[in-house]
Amino acid sequence: MATHVDDPRIIEFDVRTDEMLVNMGPQHPSTHGVLRLVLRTDGEIVSEVTPHIGYLHRCAEKIGENLTPKQWIPYTDRMDYLAGMNMNLGWALTVEKLMNLELPEKARHLRVIIAEMGRIASHLVGMGAYGLDLGTFSPFLYAFREREKILDLFEMACGARLTYSYLTVGGATHDLPPGWLKKCAKFLDELLPVITEYHTLLTSNAIFVRRTANIGLLSAEMAIDYGCTGPVLRGSGVDWDLRRDGETRYTEMYDGYAFEVIVEKDGHYPRDQVYPAVPGSAVLGDCWHRFYVRMLEVMQSIDLVHQAIDRYSTAQGAHAIPLKLNEKLPKGEAYLETEAPRGQMGFYIVSDGSPIPWRARARSSCFCNLSVTHEICRGCLIADVPAIVGSLDIVMGEIDR
Amino acid sequence: MSGPAFLDQLKKKFGDKITGANFEAIDPWIEVSPHGLLEVCRYLRDDPKLRFNMLNCISGVDYFEADPKKAAKTGWEPHLEVVYHLWSLPNKTSLVLKVILPRWKDGVVGELPEVPSVSGIWGTADWHEREVYDLSGVYFSGHPNLRRILCPEDWVGHPLRKDYEMPLEYHGIRGR
Numbered sequence: 001m002a003t004h005v006d007d008p009r010i011i012e013f014d015v016r017t018d019e020m021l022v023n024m025g026p027q028h029p030s031t032h033g034v035l036r037l038v039l040r041t042d043g044e045i046v047s048e049v050t051p052h053i054g055y056l057h058r059c060a061e062k063i064g065e066n067l068t069p070k071q072w073i074p075y076t077d078r079m080d081y082l083a084g085m086n087m088n089l090g091w092a093l094t095v096e097k098l099m100n101l102e103l104p105e106k107a108r109h110l111r112v113i114i115a116e117m118g119r120i121a122s123h124l125v126g127m128g129a130y131g132l133d134l135g136t137f138s139p140f141l142y143a144f145r146e147r148e149k150i151l152d153l154f155e156m157a158c159g160a161r162l163t164y165s166y167l168t169v170g171g172a173t174h175d176l177p178p179g180w181l182k183k184c185a186k187f188l189d190e191l192l193p194v195i196t197e198y199h200t201l202l203t204s205n206a207i208f209v210r211r212t213a214n215i216g217l218l219s220a221e222m223a224i225d226y227g228c229t230g231p232v233l234r235g236s237g238v239d240w241d242l243r244r245d246g247e248t249r250y251t252e253m254y255d256g257y258a259f260e261v262i263v264e265k266d267g268h269y270p271r272d273q274v275y276p277a278v279p280g281s282a283v284l285g286d287c288w289h290r291f292y293v294r295m296l297e298v299m300q301s302i303d304l305v306h307q308a309i310d311r312y313s314t315a316q317g318a319h320a321i322p323l324k325l326n327e328k329l330p331k332g333e334a335y336l337e338t339e340a341p342r343g344q345m346g347f348y349i350v351s352d353g354s355p356i357p358w359r360a361r362a363r364s365s366c367f368c369n370l371s372v373t374h375e376i377c378r379g380c381l382i383a384d385v386p387a388i389v390g391s392l393d394i395v396m397g398e399i400d401r
Numbered sequence: 402m403s404g405p406a407f408l409d410q411l412k413k414k415f416g417d418k419i420t421g422a423n424f425e426a427i428d429p430w431i432e433v434s435p436h437g438l439l440e441v442c443r444y445l446r447d448d449p450k451l452r453f454n455m456l457n458c459i460s461g462v463d464y465f466e467a468d469p470k471k472a473a474k475t476g477w478e479p480h481l482e483v484v485y486h487l488w489s490l491p492n493k494t495s496l497v498l499k500v501i502l503p504r505w506k507d508g509v510v511g512e513l514p515e516v517p518s519v520s521g522i523w524g525t526a527d528w529h530e531r532e533v534y535d536l537s538g539v540y541f542s543g544h545p546n547l548r549r550i551l552c553p554e555d556w557v558g559h560p561l562r563k564d565y566e567m568p569l570e571y572h573g574i575r576g577r
Contacts, residue, residue, distance in 0.1 A: 053550065053551065054549075054550060054551040054552060054553070057551045057552065059560060061536070061561060062560055062561060065561075097427060098427065100427075222524070224454050224455050224490060225454075225523060225524040225525070226524035226525055227455060227456060227457060227523070227524070227525030238490070240490055245493055247495075332426060332427055333426065333427065333428070334427045334428060335428050335458070335486050335497070337457065344457070346457055346458050346486070348458065348460050348484070348486070350462055352475065358462070358464075359460070359462045359463075359561075361458070361460045361462075363457060363458035363460075363486075367528060367529075367532075368525055368528070368529075371524070371525070371527060371528040372524070375524075400551060401551075
């Protein structure tokens, strides 16, 4: 009970708050998929965050033990459903590593085009949904407008708009249709100025900066310790990108491409003079930096697709090596990670020599990225929790598999 | 450093805690005994030359064939493997560690085999070990919070075991 005191300042100290457990989710609109967070709060301050996951668990790995690798491709689509192409690619490369398959040049460049377009589409949703998390609706609509055009291109290539199963073991299911490259190049030329516009919508928006700068700090050491990868790792200033540092089987896809890892060096991002400057309040490893890395990666991917289109149009060979659906796998095991939009997506295949893998394992990037939330949310405000979790850009389909 | 030279170095340091290796595999691996795992992992992470500072993935693989005809041809005894995929960011090298476990502790069906938790060495292990415990049924001793992570907490069994059977019923929902 507050007793009467003359000095009004003393009352402040007399008000006691209780610790409270607040449940956020499992269907909170500002979480990406079905995530449930249990917050231990003291007033507005969050002292502990416990994520509860598994609401989208579909036993993908168990199913993978009962299907041939090619048949499992559609299940990889449904892991990170915002970047189905990149999931297909990860699994296809892993199986090719086990089978020791060398792909024709044309198939490799086709994969770069598709994978980087997938990255753009995914980062666009990431950007729009992050705006949504922070309470601004319009960037989401803009992002989806652009993404729609990429989906149109993907539909032209493989007939599907979300679950593609396009990149498959041995290459791709079809070659790109005539006229596709022209359409794709035209789209990229249109996208470039639009992205600059998006930068003004969010990146340099004063409210956005206030909500994200210096919030949810993740140090480089902690990011590595928790296995955070992708934009989350690079947003903490770690110069690491599998497209450059990964295994040869993956990096050879990008051989000879002009490519710079998007990471801050000495206070500058590559070519950052073109884009909004880093605001003074932003600290390396905060939500703003993670978001910014994603935005710059879109530009990077546009660049890469342009280069890939040039190479693809002069490349030799076919778009795929024909393989049977139940092709026999050699005995052995292989693990490969690729740089998916949300981080390093790893697949592990163990084979006993039959056409069906003994074990299919998916190492999810978001799974590791989310596991760091309890560290970076400690001591933040309740209103910052969606901002921090949103900045990790998670997709629950991939976490729960 | 080449694979065999690296193995020699490890063997010199840890003796019989390194139980084997395979350098012919696509991703060469080193086998570590469960009781030496913590020591080896800490060394791999902290040695200034090795610096395997990122644990990418922990996977459980169950080697069990129910069909006796097929089991005769497999070439292995039933066992369980826990596979650790490591990266060294500074050196850009990867490494695979394996721990071979019996399928059940002391051969008693239902008693999970034990392996020490590396969650104190790499933060990634926290959730990954929970996942392996949940799906493959490995008990990570010393884990701060070893609860199921993907399946509901009252789920029975470990789905990625090869002899797993779906429950007939779960809270009134028909299983099979």
